[in-house]
Amino acid sequence: MKISADYRMLALDALRGKWKTAVLTGIAASALGATIVSSSNSVVSNSNQAKDIHFNLFAQPNGGRLLAVLLVGIGLWAILQLIVGGAVQLGYAHFNLNLVDGNDAAISDLFSQKDRLWDGFCMKFLQGLYIALWSLLLVIPGIVKTYSYAMTPYIMSEHPSLTANEAITESRRIMNGNKWRLFCLDFSFIGWELLCSLPLYAGGFLVLKYFTGSEAMAISLVLLLTIPLSIGFFFVRPYEEAAWATFYRDITAAPTEPDEAY
Template sequence: MNLSISEIKRQAKLSLKGKWGLGVLLTFVLFLLNFLLPTLVEMMMCGGPAEWIKQEDTSPGGSFVSTLITIALIPFTVGVYWFYLSLVRLKNPEISYAFSIYKDGKTSFKMIGVSILQGLFVFLWSLLLFIPGIIKSIAYSQTYYLLRDHPEYSVLEAITESRRRMNGYKWKYFLLGLSFIGWGILCLFTLGIGFLWLVPYVSTAMAAFYNEIIDIQDKDIEY
């Protein structure tokens, strides 16, 4: 069955209809927590913005705390993936849905573990050549979605299942991501403000991609 990029993007737009405000707000919160918060913490530990700007290298203490914050926010980032998957499935999620993952400590630590392991695998493949690293990152791209649908999967099982599910779909996924480059360039001319709308669009399209390949593969199994 043909998986059309134009159809995936059409589904993304339909899913976002009446929900663009939520997507923009979630993107803004994501930016504040993942990018602005670690920077502010580093500034505070350096004695303020003036001292932080003067520093040629980040202080070890500031880097350590910033890294801890980044790791602690991994479950929220995964929750954002799940938010858009829920949106594609027409379940009308609220912003709080992206934070709900923290209600279960075991799940939160599992997401941190899968993120670190995934990053390690991609890094090791990248040591061989740049292209294998990209291919593997695409192969592992469905891991977080799979863990939403199959919380019983272990970290390695989810990564392996993502790799299996992406057989025959990696090029399509690459082209889907590539199709947003023009919008990304345009967003640069808006001083980055346009990304508040582009990120929800891309995120919803990626969730729709997962939803489609799962549907196609499950139907093939039934037949």
């Protein structure tokens, strides 16, 4: 049985010579709300990042106007993600499966499922709904269900005849006995996540502490620096996505062992 290190090694092998394509595809997928990996290590390293660096900026005299502009922009971005995010997520799953299978993987794979906007929407909506309902009980059941449904995009990408509910059910089946393994794979990336966070924290701290210009200039500078200081994530995310794809290939290559159903 493979362990986390094996999946990471296979992911690196798949990415060799294809980093540029993987990074550019990952950036486009993230912009369209289509990343597949969304798990504990991301929460640990990123959940408070924006709050830690930007919270005090909105208390400045010009912070209110900036906040209004940001909210409008975020709202428009959220609508775009809601409409196309699911279909692009299916395309991103297709890209990563091509990558780990040694096939031609191109950024155009993101849009290979463009005629499945409704299927993609249903997938994201139902996954989010079920996880939210389980999370009403306690946090832990919601996390467990997140991992239970994690393989849904790959399943729908490979089996377009399945409905979103059928793909979710199949994901639950193949993840029986494998949820802990996927959690461990996620957790094995936490060091990279934290390392990538350091420049962002350091940059925000230095600007807020030592910048002597106006508050508006400080706000603008921090926001402009956010993307370049987060460049490490542009490489870690494709690495994680490729590792997830190798995990999916592994657990669907042979019968899974039964585990307690949640």
